[in-house]
Amino acid sequence: MSDVQLVWPNKHLTLRASGRMGYEWLEPSDRRLTKPLKVRPISKAELSATSNVLAIGDGLDVLEALAETPALNSGIRLVYIDPPFNTQVNFRQYNDSMHRAQWLSMMRDRLVALKAHLTDDASVWVHLDDAEVHRARAVMDEVFGEQAFVASVIWQKKMTRDSRAAFSSNHDTILVYAPSGPKKWKTSRNLLVKDDAVLRNRDDDPRGPWADAPFTAPGYRRAQQYDIVTPTGAVLRPPRGRSWYATEPTYRELLAEDRIWFPKGGDGSPRLKLFAHQLRGLVPFTVWGSSDTGTNDDAKRHLLALFPDIEVFDTPKPESLLERIIHIATNPGDLVVDIFAGSGTTAAAAHKMRRRWITVERNAQTVADFTLPRLNSVVRGDDQGGISTAVSWTGGGAFNVLGVEPRFGSVRADAAIASVTRQVALTEEDLSERQSIA
Numbered sequence: 001m002s003d004v005q006l007v008w009p010n011k012h013l014t015l016r017a018s019g020r021m022g023y024e025w026l027e028p029s030d031r032r033l034t035k036p037l038k039v040r041p042i043s044k045a046e047l048s049a050t051s052n053v054l055a056i057g058d059g060l061d062v063l064e065a066l067a068e069t070p071a072l073n074s075g076i077r078l079v080y081i082d083p084p085f086n087t088q089v090n091f092r093q094y095n096d097s098m099h100r101a102q103w104l105s106m107m108r109d110r111l112v113a114l115k116a117h118l119t120d121d122a123s124v125w126v127h128l129d130d131a132e133v134h135r136a137r138a139v140m141d142e143v144f145g146e147q148a149f150v151a152s153v154i155w156q157k158k159m160t161r162d163s164r165a166a167f168s169s170n171h172d173t174i175l176v177y178a179p180s181g182p183k184k185w186k187t188s189r190n191l192l193v194k195d196d197a198v199l200r201n202r203d204d205d206p207r208g209p210w211a212d213a214p215f216t217a218p219g220y221r222r223a224q225q226y227d228i229v230t231p232t233g234a235v236l237r238p239p240r241g242r243s244w245y246a247t248e249p250t251y252r253e254l255l256a257e258d259r260i261w262f263p264k265g266g267d268g269s270p271r272l273k274l275f276a277h278q279l280r281g282l283v284p285f286t287v288w289g290s291s292d293t294g295t296n297d298d299a300k301r302h303l304l305a306l307f308p309d310i311e312v313f314d315t316p317k318p319e320s321l322l323e324r325i326i327h328i329a330t331n332p333g334d335l336v337v338d339i340f341a342g343s344g345t346t347a348a349a350a351h352k353m354r355r356r357w358i359t360v361e362r363n364a365q366t367v368a369d370f371t372l373p374r375l376n377s378v379v380r381g382d383d384q385g386g387i388s389t390a391v392s393w394t395g396g397g398a399f400n401v402l403g404v405e406p407r408f409g410s411v412r413a414d415a416a417i418a419s420v421t422r423q424v425a426l427t428e429e430d431l432s433e434r435q436s437i438a
């Protein structure tokens with residue numbers, strides 16, 4: 001443990017969900033914490049090791065409840081969370097004004113619970129802004145160890161300028177930690193795919209478009225000095241101080257495989273053709289621009305197209321941002337977890353990218369209005385916004401819905417939960433009708 005730590009009041013206590021949206025401080029040894037949580041299945045299917053899960057409840061309660069089920073068996077490969085930033089502003093769908101000590105304990109306790117389920121090659125991405133990011137980094141150092149820090153990614157969240165402010169802040173920060181440490185994690189993470197613009201098909205190659213690189217290498221190597229005859233009959237030698245990229249027998253093989261291209265109508269120096277799978281990907285930068293990863297406004301426009309009749313969710317993130325994170329940190333079939341679901345962007349992007357997912361949202365009204373209908377439309381293939389075209393999404397798959405009641409405080413009969421239950425029942429009826437027709 002580091003000899004330098006952040007301190008805050010009640011740090012030794014745990015912060016537990018109480019009632020519909022409140023919290024309560026408790027001694028970690030409090031006997032009431034051993035009381036089993038009440039898990040209410042809202043959809044009919046049983047949870048299995050490959051289930052996707054949308055849970056209504058507090059993230060920590062849900063993780064504890066799911067620990068008893070097969071849903072978390074395989075371990076979590078990626079955690080992405082976009083919690084309330086503690087900006088002291090209240091949004092339509094949730095309050096963002098906690099006491100700082102509560103916010104810090106809330107974050108720490110949920111990160112500790114997530115840590116227990118991570119795979120060896122997992123990473124944890126925490127999306128914040130300047131309100132708490134510096135304190136959150138100290139908390140993450142404490143939970144995962146300083147050696148687990150990988151990067152802080154700056155995401156350009158908007159393009160418009162606020163002319164009233166001292167500075168017009170247009171970025172959020174995403175803290176990236178890998179418990180295995182950046183060196184080891186690097187060996188399992190994915191590189192970014194090179195921009196398709198570099199791939200062209202200049203000779204109608206049936207294998208598809210290709211990029212090209214000079215067929216030379218630096219330095220003088222005797223075995224790589226030989227004559228190359230271009231299609232127009234010119235005889236070429238490597239430029240001074242350089243060699244051809246390969247020995248003559250390898251060059252002949254590449255030529256026979258149509259991997260060598262001579263520009264300038266067959267008169268130029270040879271170039272090596274590289275197809276998409278042969279291109280080394282790009283190491284991600286730490287600054288992510290909106291042209292690659294979208295803005296908050298892009299995310300709102302996507303939601304408005306899905307739900308034109310209700311007031312838009314206040315703080316959604318764009319699917320293109322999640323696509324990049326999920327691409328870097330996981331492979332198809334891996335489990336992605338987000339315990340602050342909001343409108344459900346992480347689950348929607350993970351589903352379209354054929355990853356498994358668990359997502360949790362405490363506000364049942366948000367689930368009824370946004371998260372559930374959005375994920376239903378992803379499954380049906382009706383949602384053609386966000387990353388659908390980029391990942392060729394046409395629908396499929398399924399997910400389970402469950403509710404987890406807090407251990408403390410009373411939860412009154414909730415109209416939003418009743419609406420979720422109704423929506424799930426209608427979807428299940430519709431699906432079984434479609435199956436019986438097919």
Ligand SMILES: C[S@@+](CC[C@H](N)C(=O)[O-])C[C@H]1O[C@@H](n2cnc3c(N)ncnc32)[C@H](O)[C@@H]1O
Nearest residue numbers: 058059082094316317340342343345361362363
């Ligand atoms: C910033 S929003 C997430 C937005 C989301 N990334 C999206 O793209 O729509 C944070 C969400 O976390 C939810 N939330 C707050 N505290 C929670 C808790 N303890 N457990 C689960 N969800 C919580 C809020 O209701 C809110 O919907």
